[in-house]
Structure formats: structure tokens, C-alpha cells
Amino acid sequence: MSDDHVYMTLAEGHEDDARWAYGTGFEDPLHGVDTTVPEGVDAAGLAACCLALGDDALVSAQRLAEWCTRAPELEEEVALANIGLDLLGQARLLYARCGQVDGTGRGEDAYAYFRDPGDFRNVRLAELPCGDFAFSVTRLLVLSSWRLAHFAQLTASPDPVLAAIAAKGVKELAYHRQYAAEWAVRLGDGTEESHRRMRRALEQVAPYIGELFTAYDVRDEVVAVLRQVTEAAGLPMPVYRPLPGAGRDGDHTEHLAPLLVELQSLARAHPEGTW
Amino acid sequence: MTTSDSASSTSSAAGPAGPRPEGPDEQDLEQHFDATIARDQRIEPRDWMPDGYRRTLIRQIAQHAHSEIIGMQPEGEWIMKAPSLRRKAILFAKVQDEAGHGLYLYSAAETLGADRADLTQRLIEGRQKYSSIFNYPTLSFADVGVIGWFVDGAAICNQVPLCRSSYGPYARAMVRICKEESFHQRQGYELLMTMMRGTDAQREMVQDAVDRWWWPSLMMFGPPDDASPNSAQSMAWKIKRHSNDELRQRFVDMTVPQAEKLGVTLPDPELRWNAERGHHDFGTPDWSELQRVISGDGPCNAQRMERRRTAHEEGAWVREAASAYAAKQAKQSERARKGAAA
Numbered sequence: 041m042s043d044d045h046v047y048m049t050l051a052e053g054h055e056d057d058a059r060w061a062y063g064t065g066f067e068d069p070l071h072g073v074d075t076t077v078p079e080g081v082d083a084a085g086l087a088a089c090c091l092a093l094g095d096d097a098l099v100s101a102q103r104l105a106e107w108c109t110r111a112p113e114l115e116e117e118v119a120l121a122n123i124g125l126d127l128l129g130q131a132r133l134l135y136a137r138c139g140q141v142d143g144t145g146r147g148e149d150a151y152a153y154f155r156d157p158g159d160f161r162n163v164r165l166a167e168l169p170c171g172d173f174a175f176s177v178t179r180l181l182v183l184s185s186w187r188l189a190h191f192a193q194l195t196a197s198p199d200p201v202l203a204a205i206a207a208k209g210v211k212e213l214a215y216h217r218q219y220a221a222e223w224a225v226r227l228g229d230g231t232e233e234s235h236r237r238m239r240r241a242l243e244q245v246a247p248y249i250g251e252l253f254t255a256y257d258v259r260d261e262v263v264a265v266l267r268q269v270t271e272a273a274g275l276p277m278p279v280y281r282p283l284p285g286a287g288r289d290g291d292h293t294e295h296l297a298p299l300l301v302e303l304q305s306l307a308r309a310h311p312e313g314t315w
Numbered sequence: 316m317t318t319s320d321s322a323s324s325t326s327s328a329a330g331p332a333g334p335r336p337e338g339p340d341e342q343d344l345e346q347h348f349d350a351t352i353a354r355d356q357r358i359e360p361r362d363w364m365p366d367g368y369r370r371t372l373i374r375q376i377a378q379h380a381h382s383e384i385i386g387m388q389p390e391g392e393w394i395m396k397a398p399s400l401r402r403k404a405i406l407f408a409k410v411q412d413e414a415g416h417g418l419y420l421y422s423a424a425e426t427l428g429a430d431r432a433d434l435t436q437r438l439i440e441g442r443q444k445y446s447s448i449f450n451y452p453t454l455s456f457a458d459v460g461v462i463g464w465f466v467d468g469a470a471i472c473n474q475v476p477l478c479r480s481s482y483g484p485y486a487r488a489m490v491r492i493c494k495e496e497s498f499h500q501r502q503g504y505e506l507l508m509t510m511m512r513g514t515d516a517q518r519e520m521v522q523d524a525v526d527r528w529w530w531p532s533l534m535m536f537g538p539p540d541d542a543s544p545n546s547a548q549s550m551a552w553k554i555k556r557h558s559n560d561e562l563r564q565r566f567v568d569m570t571v572p573q574a575e576k577l578g579v580t581l582p583d584p585e586l587r588w589n590a591e592r593g594h595h596d597f598g599t600p601d602w603s604e605l606q607r608v609i610s611g612d613g614p615c616n617a618q619r620m621e622r623r624r625t626a627h628e629e630g631a632w633v634r635e636a637a638s639a640y641a642a643k644q645a646k647q648s649e650r651a652r653k654g655a656a657a
Contacts, residue, residue, distance in 0.1 A: 098400075101407075102395065105394045105395055105407060106395070108387065108391045108394055108407075108410055109387045109388050109391045109410075109622060109623075109626060110622075110625075110626045110629070111626065111630065112626070112629070112630025112631075112633035112634055113630060113633070113634060113637075114384070114414055114417055114418050114421070115418070116630075116633075117387075117411075117414040118411060118414050118415055118418065121407060121408075121410065121411035121414065122411065124407060125404060125407050125408055125411065128400065128403060128404050128407065129404065131400070132400050132401075132404070135400075148400050149399050149400055152400050153398070153399075172629075173630070173633050225640075226636060226637050226640040227633070227636050227640075229640055229643065230635070230636025230637065230639045230640045231632070231635055231636045231639045233632050233635075233636070234632060234633070234635075234636030234639075237632070302395050302396055303395065303396070305396060306396045306397070306398040306456055307398040307399065310398065310513075310514065310516060310517065312513075312514050313398065313510075313513045313514055313516070313517050314509055314510070314512060314513040314514075314517070315398045315399040315401075315402050315456075315506070315509060315510070315513075
């Protein structure tokens with residue numbers, strides 16, 4: 041590779057390689073896909089489903105990005121960014137689908153940057169502050185176990201676009217769950233300190249688990265995964281009692297608004313800007 | 316990222332060359348080494364090499380790795396605030412690539428007998444340097460684009476010749492790193508192109524970022540050749556292929572037409588084409604500023620080191636837990652193996 045070549049081509053057009061890094065190139069992620077809502081599919085329900093799953097993914101990705109330059113080891117730096125990027129990619133596809141079926145024709149950025157906290161439909165577990173590595177691992181274990189089980193169901197969705205997004209997501213989420221489970225076991229069965237931190241993380245996460253189980257029938261699968269992992273880690277199975285309110289209805293903790301302020305501030309400061 | 320600026324600052328500590336070989340065997344080995352270098356062939360981890368060559372490489376590769384890791388910080392802050400989901404994904408992926416580059420480079424240093432944990436400790440204690448460029452602040456989102464264009468561009472100028480470096484693992488790591496750096500550079504330039512098509516406020520952000528990053532970027536190539544005492548030995552060993560000033564000139568010549576196309580002004584009144592030389596003439600960077608930044612008094616040195624140190628310290632319990640778990644597992648499988656054998 042010649043450095044002259046690299047430089048000379050910089051200022052030229054690159055029609056052929058719009059996708060510079062995986063998942064980073066597209067303007068219209070569903071370009072070329074038949075996006076008509078099939079007959080018999082409830083468009084409002086489909087849009088609500090895409091929005092909730094998109095919000096879970098975006099808010100989770102934002103929390104994972106907080107680990108950037110703060111991870112305990114370089115391998116974790118790479119892995120957490122990988123998971124964050126997967127979720128960000130899922131959010132983009134889900135928002136794009138939402139915009140097609142909710143009748144507004146909005147693009148992905150309209151959902152991410154120009155809605156207020158009360159309009160977000162993510163579960164509250166996703167928005168809780170980053171915490172320590174034990175908390176992040178525990179939250180990831182719960183969210184990825186639930187999301188994987190739910191996406192596996194959605195691969196059979198009557199909406200072919202959502203089914204395709206789910207099929208792609210299943211492969212990613214299987215890795216996220218594996219990563220979180222391996223760390224949960226390592227930390228649970230590591231040192232006294234790591235065990236203590238994992239117990240505390242499970243206690244902190246427990247009140248927010250129930251919220252995941254209201255709409256979709258994947259409770260048994262998720263509980264089975266959590267039982268298996270906590271047993272292997274020598275940790276107690278979390279006892280969950282649902283808290284009042286639900287992120288899915290727009291009821292959030294005090295932590296969502298500051299997260300969104302940071303995420304949205306620059307886009308909102310330059311509403312006419314092109315990025 | 317390469318670290319000519321920081322490398323030259325500390326190289327005297329390790330000495331320019333190892334001790335002279337004594338026995339005839341050592342002499343044969345050294346002759347073989349010299350002949351390999353002269354034939355432009357690669358030195359591989361198991362080959363004999365002079366101590367000075369090994370030390371110089373470990374230092375250079377480690378500083379390069381540290382630069383990748385510290386270099387995640389200036390842009391990393393903007394992942395959270397990126398103004399579109401596409402830009403967020405691009406930036407997140409870029410910063411992740413830098414962590415990956417750090418990993419390859421630490422691995423390349425380990426092939427020379429270094430240890431990643433020890434190198435990290437040296438960084439945290441300030442005994443090894445990283446590129447001075449990362450001690451400047453990122454004040455707006457345009458900085459993300461300008462870092463891609465200038466800093467990754469300068470890195471490419473420095474690193475493409477390193478793909479032919481005499482040490483095999485380093486050269487091979489550089490091939491992959493250079494490919495990714497050239498993506499990053501294009502992404503940065505494309506961001507700036509897009510912002511220049513936007514609002515007046517966005518164009519001002521771009522020009523402001525260009526003004527702030529231009530001189531520090533020129534300093535990335537290190538001090539001028541007559542003040543870079545260890546370059547000669549590194550060039551003789553073919554670790555390094557071009558002098559600091561040659562690379563700096565190349566960077567200026569390549570960047571000027573791109574600035575014109577972008578519609579920004581490079582902040583150097585002395586910058587002009589010299590038809591006689593076939594190169595651009597340009598002003599002299601403030602070398603005292605480079606010295607200041609290298610010696611720890613740049614705008615963000617303390618902040619960058621503090622972040623790296625905190626991350627390392629706060630992650631200690633995680634690394635300890637992973638080691639303890641691995642040790643338990645190893646003991647268990649040992650017991651199982653013995654049980655099966657009995």
C-alpha cells in the first residue's frame with residue numbers, strides 16, 4: 041500500500057464503498073427492501089414494538105459507550121464497544137421500520153434526537169447509570185437474555201422486515217448473552233470482592249426484571265438462563281417484584297433525562313445542521 | 316498513530332545500541348543479522364538480534380500502542396454526543412478500532428519479550444510516552460473530523476513506511492492498522508465535507524478546528540532531523556525508513572490541495588508552493604511547545620493520564636477476579652485429569 045495512493049484518493053468520490061465500516065455507512069438502512077405492511081398486521085402495534093425495542097437498544101448502547109476508555113482491560117474495551125455497536129445498529133433498523141409503519145415517515149434521527157424523555161419506551165433497567173463492571177455485566181445478562189428470547193420469537197413475525205431485523209439480531213444477542221454469562225460466572229466465582237460486587241449488582245437489578253415480562257411470553261426462558269448462570273457463579277437467584285410504573289408507558293427513572301440531554305444536545309443545538 | 320515525537324524524547328535512556336558481542340558465535344550471529352537487514356529481509360521473533368535493536372523496537376512499539384490507547388480519549392467523549400446515529404456508529408467503531416490497534420501492538424511488543432501489564436504500568440507511571448498530539452483538547456464535533464483528516468493522515472504518512480519495517484510482527488501489524496487508519500482518515504474528511512455544506516456555524520466550527528490542530532499535527536512527525544539523535548540508528552536498522560522532516564514535507568504537500576478542495580485555510584502565512592523545490596514551503600512549528608507538551612505540560616496531559624490510571628486501578632478487581640477464576644478452573648481440571656489417570 042502506498043501512502044501516496046491513500047492520500048491522492050482522499051478528496052475523490054467513493055461511490056463504490058459507502059459502507060466504510062460495518063453498519064456505519066447507510067443513510068437509509070432499509071433501502072431496496074419491500075417495506076409495505078402486510079395485510080392483517082396491526083401497524084400501530086408493530087410501530088410500538090419497533091419503538092420500544094429501538095429505545096431499549098439506543099439507551100443501552102449509550103450506557104455501553106460510557107465504558108469507552110474506562111474498561112478494566114483492552115479486551116473488554118473492544119467487546120463492550122462491539123456490543124454497543126450491535127445495539128446501535130439494531131436501534132437504527134428498528135427506528136427506520138417504525139418511521140415507515142407509524143405513518144409519520146420520520147427517519148432514525150428524529151426518534152433518537154427529537155423526542156423527550158416521556159416519549160421514550162425503553163425499560164428502566166436500560167437507563168440506570170453504568171455502575172461498576174459487575175452491575176454492567178449483570179444488566180447485560182438480564183437484558184440480552186430477554187432480548188434474545190424475544191428476538192427469537194420475532195423471527196417468525198408476520199412483518200417480514202421485523203422478522204429480518206430479528207434474525208440478524210439473534211446472532212448478535214447470542215454473543216452478548218454469552219459474554220455477560222461468562223463474566224457473571226467469573227466474577228461470582230472469582231475473588232471475595234468480585235463475589236460481593238456481583239451479589240450487590242443482582243440486588244440492584246432485581247426490582248427492574250419484572251418490567252421485562254409484562255408483554256411477551258419469554259419469562260420461563262429468561263428465568264431458566266438466570267438460574268443456570270447464578271448457579272454456576274455460586275450466586276443467589278435474584279428475587280424480583282415488579283416496581284410500580286413502567287418504562288414502556290413512558291414512566292422513567294430520574295436517570296433517563298440526563299442521558300438524553302447528553303445524547304441530544306449537539307443535534308438540537310444545530311437543528312439546521314447537516315452531519 | 317506513530318510516536319516519532321515521543322520516541323525521540325526518551326530513546327537516549329535505552330542507548331542507541333546493545334553491548335558488543337564477545338564470542339565468535341555472537342559475531343557470526345550479528346553478521347547474519349546485518350546481512351538480513353541489508354537484504355531487506357524480515358527479522359522474526361526467534362532470530363538473534365542486538366539488544367539495542369530489541370530495546371528500540373520495544374520502546375517504539377509500546378509508545379505506539381500507548382498512543383492508540385490514550386488516543387481513544389479525545390474522540391471518545393464525542394461518541395455520547397454525536398449528532399446523528401450514523402456519526403455515532405462511525406465514531407464508536409473508530410475508537411474501537413484504536414483499542415484493537417493497541418492490542419495488536421502490545422502483542423507485537425510481547426513477541427520481543429515485553430509484557431503488556433508491565434508496559435501499561437510504565438505508561439501509567441509516566442516512564443513511557445505516547446504521542447504528544449493527544450494532549451490537545453477536542454472542543455467541538457468538527458475536531459472529530461479534523462483529527463481523522465490531519466492526525467490519522469499524519470499517522471498514515473508515518474506508518475505506511477513502517478509496513479516495510481525490518482521487524483516482521485511490527486510490519487505485519489502495521490499493514491492492518493494502516494488499512495483501518497485510511498478508512499478513518501476518509502471518514503474524517505467526509506465529515507468535514509458534509510459540515511462545510513451545512514450552516515455557517517458548522518463551517519466556522521471546521522475552520523476553528525483546522526486552526527487549532529494544524530501545528531500540533533505537524534509536530535507529530537517529531538523534532539527536526541538535526542535535533543533527532545536516534546533517527547540515524549533506527550534508519551540503519553530499517554526500523555524507520557524516512558526522516559522526520561521528509562515525512563512532514565510529504566504530509567504538507569498532500570494536505571494543501573485537500574484543504575483547498577474543502578474550502579478551509581491552513582493557518583500558516585508562510586505556506587506557499589515552491590516550484591524550484593517541487594514542494595510547499597511552510598513555517599516552523601513552535602518546537603518549544605512540542606518540548607513542553609512532551610515533558611508533561613500540554614493542555615490535557617494530566618487529564619489523559621488520570622483517566623488511564625483511574626480506568627486501570629478501577630479495573631484491578633476485575634482482572635484479579637478473572638485470574639482467580641482461571642486458577643480455580645485450572646486446579647479443577649488438573650484434579651479431574653489426575654482422577655481420570657488414577
